Amino acid sequence: MTAGPPPVPRRRPVPPGRAPHGAALRSRPGVALSLAVILAAVLAAVVGDPRAARALPANFQEKEVFKGLTAPTAVRFSPDGRVFVAEKSGIVKEFDSLTDTTGRVYADLRPQVFNGWDRGLLGLALHPNFPADPRIYVIYTYNGQMGGTFPRWPSADGTNDQCPDPPGANNQGCVVAGRISVLSPEDKAQGALADRADTGPVTEKVLLEDWCQQFSSHSVGTLAFGRDGKLFAGGGDGASFQYADYGQKNNACGDPPKAAGTALTAPTGEGGALRAQDRRTPADPTTLDGTIIRIDPDTGKAAAGNPTTTGDENAKRIVAYGLRNPFRFTVRPGTDEVWLGDVGYTTWEEIDRIPAPTAEVRNFGWPCYENAGRTPGYDGANLNVCENLYKAGASAMIQPRFAYKHSDKVVAGETCGTGSSSISGTAFYAGSLYPAQYKGALFFADYARKCVWAMKPGADGLPDKTRIETFAPDAGGIVDLQAGPNGDLYGADILGGRIVHFVYNGVNNPPVATIKSDVTSGPVPLDVELDGSASTDADGNLPLAYAWDLDGDGDYDDATGATASTTFTGKGRHTVGLKVTDAKGASDTATQVITAGSSPPVARIDVPDATAAWKVGDTIAFAGGATDPEDGALTGTALNWQIIMHHCPSNCHTHTVTGQSGATGSFVAPDHEYPSWLELRLTATDADGLSDTKSVELHPRTSTVKLVSSPAGIPLTLLETSKAAPFTGTVITGSDVSVSAPTKTQLVGRTLYEFAGWSDGKASAHNITVGDDVTLTATYRPKTDLALKKAAKASSVEKAGLEAAKAVDGSATTRWSSKKADPQWLQVDLGQARQVGGVVLRWEAAYAKDYKIQTSADGTTWTTRATRTGGDGGADWLAFTPATARYVRVYGTKRATAYGYSLYAFEVYDR
Template identity: 30%
Template sequence: MSPRRLACLLLAASAGSPGLGNAAPPRDELVASGLQVPTAFAILPDGRIAVAEHAGLVVALREGVAAPELLVDLRARVNNSRERGLVGLAADPGFARNRALYVLYAYEDDPARPHAPKTVRLSRIDVRSGRERVVLSGIPADCRCHIGGSIRFATDGSLFVSTGDGARAGGANALALRAQDLDSPAGKLLRVSREGRGLRDNPFWNGDPWATRSKVWALGLRNPFRLALHPRSGVPWVGDVGWRAWEEIDVAGRGANLGWPCYEGAGRQGAYASTPTCQALYRQRGEHRGPLLSYRHGPRASVTGGDFARDGAYVYGDFTRGGLRLLGAPSRELAPAAAPVDIQFAPDGSLLYLSLTRGELRRIVAPASRPTVTAAAHPAVGALVLLSSSAPAEGGPYLYSWSFGDGAHSFSTEPSPPHAYAFAGTYVATVTVTDRRGRSARSSATVTVE
């Protein structure tokens, strides 16, 4: 019998994930339907998806289960008039333990006068007891529009909350200038603790954690309906709905003045340019931070700020025009989504969005790309050959099927199975990788054992 010949073999396999750069068009799949004017959603640790409905309900969806589970009923407290309603939702990072949700909604203080000026509040809800603890209150909502509506937790546990200027859209009015006033919560990006306190490292901290300016992270926003935090820098990116001219995606760094109502897009807004507030801002060169992306409002548009994929790609939408787009030069359409009102990436890398007009939660899934395999053979010490492979975590779990070319096979979820080649020769090692939706890809490498 020939002496045993061994090799140390390294096979590196990468399986396609729901990436956004693939040439093939992605699939737009229905996850759940029958929702009543859904406005926001939050992915819970157990895989359920909590969905906020405009009138004040929060329900939980589980894929494969037809009937949603009622989590929260705020209808008696929500002013559900035009854009005012339950508009923001986030799960506490400790939800698995404390069952706490954070909600942002227009508060109904007088049901007999639903069209009167109202205020917006941020509340913490214990899903088990239904108990509400108000975290922020008194955010102006004089108009039945422009109330903002996004809540996001940062990695340090702080809360970012976007607020609108609460001013009428029909014409220029003084209420929009609140967006430039540090002592008004309107038209701001706020950063607070879970209890609603301003934080010492906020840019306008004045020593009082309950002072409005101590809670301000960025100012000069009109209707910052959705925001996301950059996965590496943690800096908020905000979709700010425009007035007459421009829709914006803004990078809201610490202390940023994003310009509204003195600026719209990169240029000055003529309807407010002569006001003392705007004249003062114009004199402060470099104070205004222009948008990362702006596009023309006319004839109709309403930007929906989006979310980041793990590789940093940013997807946003437009509620009025429809569609989801990948930010780039130029931006390109991913899917013709109808009225996307909230856009988030799921832990598995797929892209979820709510369609308000259709009452649906939907998922965008890009086709899997083919795996690649490279191999290198070296003299071995010992009896086993090491085989290793890797696949993106967001596409898993994977099944790895190895055919080593010597009649031996391996089937497992283990990406690095051991194997021994007993004889010298040339072998073709093949790996087939299958993801959880049954999509598979295969590639081979020639291995020489000496």
């Protein structure tokens, strides 16, 4: 998903979530692209408003209210007209109104905020009584461990924080925490924040610190107040987005059953993504990872009325858990309901509903489930936490209100992409200006697909998954949706560096003003030819009237007509404006900055070039520079580098790893799921704000991982692919990947097998670091039939030669057959008490339709361990909770034919 870079492309940050997404900037190998050249060509052709390309519903328009921001992550509106915007680096900006194009810094939290990969200042909320109560709440990735000092992982430039390797962002992980803080004017006696300039700086009070986060994604996210004034907050699982993470990488957060720094193993590990199920493992302190919490905004403690009143303080804070990354959520107006978007893993995105946060604590199933299905990587690792949840059944977890598959369209026939997906914004419409059909609709955005949808209400007034409309295709990098003045919808576009307003214009859409300029910079005197004839009106209310502001005084009184020309004789940045009015009197404006007396620099990347292939862990050195016609050679902070990971399973998404300044530097190639590649981007900016960007693609070496089972056909798991072996997967060379083999009994053909070991000698579930191509074999051995040639007897025998012993003699051609009546049974004496956990029944044509498997210690008192109804003959494998027994029997209650019950084999196994 892409939106163009900000007007002065200083950074290209990414939103948090499973994978912040952006479309790839592609070039031929060995060719560096100049964004300045590309942008100059675009500007010369069409300089105006990106709304021209957006196909919103009739009479809607998208308008930019603020632009030139650096990675905005959240926007909030004060009743007194002021607007607050959070930027990912840790800056909160304050605007006096929606027409204030300048704004100012309200708070600078960059020293304590970790800004790298998907981490940063991600959430913002104003106190419900703002501005009378001037407190502003922020939630961010804290650049330190819980209770530790900051910055643990410092930056060279104060903005782009570095995770050195080792430990590596996606290797051992740079461990950080999450924070909720309260920002207030230092002198509260002065009242509202409008007086801030006279009252001194803003103070920060830490309200809550938790959310241990080992890896680069799934940090904290949203803050929102309920109608009762209590504060909701959400946080991700802090785990690896690359493989099934149960704490096997260093157990950095100190989860059971081992100490911090000691790798956990399956099936007992409770770390990594399993922290999202921490509330189900009360033997250790509860963490907040993968939860929604409800707290007192004054103290940070659990809010009054929460469903849990015992246990540790975190357990009492939680109102929902089992979430991967509930990055964005919203409270449905007039209710207590929380509607959240949970960023998905490999297959699904979810919208979940908490109808009554004070009534019960809800478990949404992650990482054991994604949507309604088991998650292959975590299921394959046979983890106790998940296995226990599976045994509890579907009722133990809450199904999503709506889920959409990464490979599918949300709305049939829409232009929004598929593949990479990341739900990234939720907001209800409760205003009065939009058409009635949107009243009560839930709007949600997907950053990867660049789209916004409206889930309109059904007959019960709740958002209805059968009434979803594509609202804003090609919406850009929206990572926050928020209701603003009059209830209108606003969005924070992190890629475009802007805040947008979705405006409804009633029966007449204003025109869209567009400026073409033959030049945007150059030496003085600078002659400029301007053309507004590309302006359009969706309603066809022609002719359009044109008025130009050529002297930058804000008055459109310097020229009329579709074209205009002017000459700038003085050095500086000059803003020209165009006002276009349709035949019904509706108007729109566009502006263009012309820099006279200056020309843009020319950037260059000297090393590396695009022919160099990398592997995970390689140190990649880079060098470059820029020459400016006026300033000469640019150095230092005039040269800004970005390292961007492009992940392209179909449509691409991006992770901005970090940034650096200066002519030279280096970084360590990070681990990531394949297919991915790195972009190294250099932006050179001269003293007049003109810039040039060069970009080089760096593609990785790849290796194959082949998983083989002996015997063939047993399902093995590589990352999130689980299928019958043998099969092969491709990974980036040097990647760390998870593999697992089932420890449960496997039926292959007529034989039951149990896991014996991997060819590398490691546990059934483990990680491997892939160098060259590798083949791993999981070996299984036949299980021991405890009933083989043991004493057997039956309720009846049809005739001689078909006695009970024939079912346990090991022959595939002999059989026991009963008389033609119900019920009938066959039992075997194991000779001594043994652990029994399953049986195999190999039926002849006369089979049982309904039957039970029972065990006994004495052959007299029987306990039913498994029941089968609707049997279809052939071979049945029935597993059950292991129990100690000497006698095992099959008890048939309903025959499938007119004949008796007939078994070629009755086999008994320990599990």
